Amino acid sequence: MFKALFKKQFMELNRMYFQDNKTGKIRSPKAIIGFVCLMLFVFVSVGFAFVGISMALADALHYGNLDWLFFAMMGLMAIAVGVFGSVFTTYSSLYLARDNELLLSMPIPSKYLLAVRIITVYLSSLLYSALAWIPSVAVYIQRGYMNAKMIAFCAVLQILLSAVVTVLTCALGWVIAALAGRVKNKSIVTAVVTVAFMAGYYTVQFKLNSFLQYFAVNGGELADKIGSAIKVWVYPMYQFGLAGAGNGKSLAVFSAITVVLCILCYAILSASFVKILTTNRGAKKTEYKEKSAKTSSAGIALIKKEFKRFVKSPTYLINGGLGLLIMPAAGIAALIKKNDLQIALEQFYAEGDFFKNAVPVFAVTVVCIMVSMNLIAPPSVSLEGRNIWVLQTLPVAAEKILKAKRRIPVILNTVPAIFCTAAVCSAMNADALMTVSAVAAVVSYIFLNAALGVFFGVRKANLVWTNEAVPIKQSSAVLITMFGGMAAAAAVTAGYYFLQAIPASIYLFGVAAIFVPFILILNRWISREGAAIFETL
Numbered sequence: 001m002f003k004a005l006f007k008k009q010f011m012e013l014n015r016m017y018f019q020d021n022k023t024g025k026i027r028s029p030k031a032i033i034g035f036v037c038l039m040l041f042v043f044v045s046v047g048f049a050f051v052g053i054s055m056a057l058a059d060a061l062h063y064g065n066l067d068w069l070f071f072a073m074m075g076l077m078a079i080a081v082g083v084f085g086s087v088f089t090t091y092s093s094l095y096l097a098r099d100n101e102l103l104l105s106m107p108i109p110s111k112y113l114l115a116v117r118i119i120t121v122y123l124s125s126l127l128y129s130a131l132a133w134i135p136s137v138a139v140y141i142q143r144g145y146m147n148a149k150m151i152a153f154c155a156v157l158q159i160l161l162s163a164v165v166t167v168l169t170c171a172l173g174w175v176i177a178a179l180a181g182r183v184k185n186k187s188i189v190t191a192v193v194t195v196a197f198m199a200g201y202y203t204v205q206f207k208l209n210s211f212l213q214y215f216a217v218n219g220g221e222l223a224d225k226i227g228s229a230i231k232v233w234v235y236p237m238y239q240f241g242l243a244g245a246g247n248g249k250s251l252a253v254f255s256a257i258t259v260v261l262c263i264l265c266y267a268i269l270s271a272s273f274v275k276i277l278t279t280n281r282g283a284k285k286t287e288y289k290e291k292s293a294k295t296s297s298a299g300i301a302l303i304k305k306e307f308k309r310f311v312k313s314p315t316y317l318i319n320g321g322l323g324l325l326i327m328p329a330a331g332i333a334a335l336i337k338k339n340d341l342q343i344a345l346e347q348f349y350a351e352g353d354f355f356k357n358a359v360p361v362f363a364v365t366v367v368c369i370m371v372s373m374n375l376i377a378p379p380s381v382s383l384e385g386r387n388i389w390v391l392q393t394l395p396v397a398a399e400k401i402l403k404a405k406r407r408i409p410v411i412l413n414t415v416p417a418i419f420c421t422a423a424v425c426s427a428m429n430a431d432a433l434m435t436v437s438a439v440a441a442v443v444s445y446i447f448l449n450a451a452l453g454v455f456f457g458v459r460k461a462n463l464v465w466t467n468e469a470v471p472i473k474q475s476s477a478v479l480i481t482m483f484g485g486m487a488a489a490a491a492v493t494a495g496y497y498f499l500q501a502i503p504a505s506i507y508l509f510g511v512a513a514i515f516v517p518f519i520l521i522l523n524r525w526i527s528r529e530g531a532a533i534f535e536t537l
Contacts, residue, residue: 071244085128331423377453
């Protein structure tokens, strides 16, 4: 029984290599080899990044007799990469698998089901943590800083490190599952956690180069501070580092700590595993109270439908609406860092009159690019999938259905984009006319981008998919709209290069006026030809 469960889970874990998510069909042998080679290339590329980091740290720490600190630091990085890479699948594979009800209805002990799923999480953790740990060890071997004993210990540490990552990701998945059972919209919880991890990951990436440069200059002092912090706050990783440096006693201590953590993790999960799987709390229970039903027009009802689909799908919410968070964050950052921005602009102005006059235009381009990241409209038609007949049979014109799909990105993008544009203009000390012209250009672009999204969404509709990530992340409609929108945004700045004699405010009003005819043409096509195509999909 356990063997059969593990085989099923392992095949599910590696399904993407053998099955095309877009069509649901098995890949050909050539396609499988090509996809595997592509994934290997991605993994090797990530590994080379940690080769560079290890090379920057290895010599200084080795000659400073701080080998343990090198292994401790790279171990922490491996844990971070492992958690970041595994956390997105742990929650879904442990608690949200589609076959939960089927398996629980069978005479299969829940402890077997939990154990098998934890093993698959471990394999995922092993893969991701190895991307950082193996290159680090390889650099130390290449430098000649390791003997056979250290190499053997590091191999054991990779196994233990993956177990620690598994415990952390399982704990996080357990927290998400417990919270998701108590909130009405579970996708919000998933989206918040995902965005938080992404923000942390990219913050570390942006700070990494500065850290390495600072370490090159102040290596000894910084190493002492980091080493002291690890000894006090992350004591297990201190033992981990000593084990990597060849200390057998520390390897035994870290092994014991890892085993205890694994036992505690399994005990906690097993106590609540079935309960979380079978609980669907949703929202607080309320007593029924008779009241009048609220009605709305067909257009409002369609807009509500599109909005609910957007916020209830974590994949749609994260991939289609990330820019909705970036725009207000960028605006707030511009206001907080106003003085630093002014200093940077003074250096930019010194490059010439064009650069001085083009700054507001360039700011509009940046905001428009952030708007183009919100790919809400392009996949909206394809997401109807095989249930598109429900909309087609409603007593509602196809024109109104597509209009609702066009309005959602306009409604969601307008306020954040206006705030971001106004905040950036304020930070640049732009006058009222400049601010109004910049806002006008951005708002017109929002309408244009929404119309483009629906246009390509209808023309490139794909209703045959087995995973909603296909129309959201892999469809041609999304790619064309995103890169086409970015090209249109870049053209705003490129056009000003040839018309720099015109004041920037007048030029931006002109950009808004130029966008209007394209918006009208696209909206006309959507209402006529697009509606006719939608009715026959």
